[in-house]
Amino acid sequence: MNSRSACRSVVVVVVVWLGCFCQESWSRGPEDLEQNAAVQRFRSYLRIPTVQPEPDYGPAIAFLLGQAQEVGLAARVLEFVAKKPLLVMTWKGSSQQKLPSVILNSHMDVVPVEEEKWIYPPFAAHMDEDGNIFARGSQDMKVVGMMYLEAIRLLKARGWAPVRDLHVLWVPDEEIGGNDGWGKFAESQEFADLNAGIVLDEGHISYNQTYIVDYGEKAMWWLVIQAFGGTGHGSIYFDNSASENLFKSIASINAFRESQMNLVKAGIKPLEEVVVVNSVFLKSGSPTPDGFTMNIQPSVVEAGFDVRVPPVAEMGAFMNKRIAEEWAPKSRNMSYYFTVKTETKNGDVPVTIADDSNPWWTLLKKAVSKFNSTLSPEIANGASDSRFARMQGVSALGITAIQDVPFLIHSDNEVMNGYEFLKGIKVVEEIIDLYGSFSGSLPSAREQVSETLSTL
The missing domain is CATH 3.40.630.10 (Zn peptidases)
Incomplete structure (x- = not known):
């Protein structure tokens, strides 16, 4: 249809x-x-x-x-x-x-x-x-x-x-x-x-x-993750490309998302008690008038996520740690920022x-x-x-x-x-x-x- x-x-x-x-x-x-x-x-x-x-x-x-x-x-x-x-x-x-x-x-x-x-x-x-x-x-x-x-x-x-x-x-x-x-x-x-x-x-x-x-x-965290790497020809492999690093993070985020969704599906927790993470955009590539250059690996890629965090003690600290260490670690040439992040000074x-x-x-x-x-x-x-x-x-x-x-x-x-x-x-x-x-x-x-x- x-x-x-x-x-x-x-x-x-x-x-x-x-x-x-x-x-x-x-x-x-x-x-x-x-x-x-x-x-x-x-x-x-x-x-x-x-x-x-x-x-x-x-x-x-x-x-x-x-x-x-x-x-x-x-x-x-x-x-x-x-x-x-x-x-x-x-x-x-x-x-x-x-x-x-x-x-x-x-x-x-x-x-x-x-x-x-x-x-x-x-x-x-x-x-x-x-x-x-x-x-x-x-x-x-x-x-x-x-x-x-x-x-x-x-x-x-x-x-x-x-x-x-x-x-x-x-x-x-x-x-x-x-x-x-x-x-x-x-x-x-x-x-x-x-x-x-x-x-x-x-x-x-x-x-x-x-x-x-x-x-x-729930706290509203609009999260943008960026990955950086060297640019290069699209026909070769090289380690730690920007796209490779971002997709590793996306895999980790999706695994966490699935774990939270499964808690709801199984009736273990209602929706308001779990962290919700949804992908909202993916930005990459070298634009041309009619599309993108197909033989250049981009040096910068980024993705956006709508993250909703329950107002439970220590949950903010838990999510901040996960983002910094697993989803956007500096060791993989990554960074992140929030366009919106609602919380008090202590993260709650x-x-x-x-x-x-x-x-x-x-x-x-x-x-x-x-x-x-x-x-x-x-x-x-x-x-x-x-x-x-x-x-x-x-x-x-x-x-x-x-x-x-x-x-x-x-x-x-x-x-x-x-x-x-x-x-x-x-x-x-x-x-x-x-x-x-x-x-x-x-x-x-x-x-x-x-x-x-x-x-x-």
């Missing part, structure tokens, strides 16, 4: 699956979603294409500033890197005690699309008769940001006001590591001035009346305490219990902006208040159901209510955020 016919087959399967899923699982309300203002505002935001690798954030910022004005939130735009704005909306709390604030975080950027593989244009926010809204960002994570705003609209409409300051953040570049967004913000005086007590960020689509909550995540990755010793966890549990739901704490396999907050000693929990929607983050035909969106707003409203009303004492930052886990 060629690639185009394969794409058509995938589209058919997704359409049928979504149709069956919706009929069986999504409850219907009396509202006409086409006339629902919250749904239409969500669709308007989805129609703004903030696509990596060159997103234009200007239209999104303009739209969100308009929303802040409508809702009645103060707003300011920060820019630590040119053309990468960060928007802070603020609802001042009533307390005079300068209580630690609540931060509701969402990122504006989305991943690229292959438009020909979509049922509907990915930035049209088309809504079908079942209320399914097809758009890039409908799950990751424009839905979360708009649920924050719509929940705040409901809270204001019923006369509620927070005791502690409430900030809604709209940040750039999460999809490419976040270093120029949250990364710069976390180290700024502007962040320190917010006096953050808790950051709520994106999580996962959940099922069966249980909300998955990310209390930590901090996590948020996810039990009743942390009041933010207890309040979150209480909020979802109102909807007959429970919490399931997990270590995220992917990365989010939450890590920047945790590395500053601030509690951060990742939750997407959406249940029973097919998981299509970063996939073709990413979709959100309008009815589930409206249900999620009510959950977020309850969370903000409890967080914003909480005036009790908090444990120290050290008691809320642990440097690492002794085990998972």
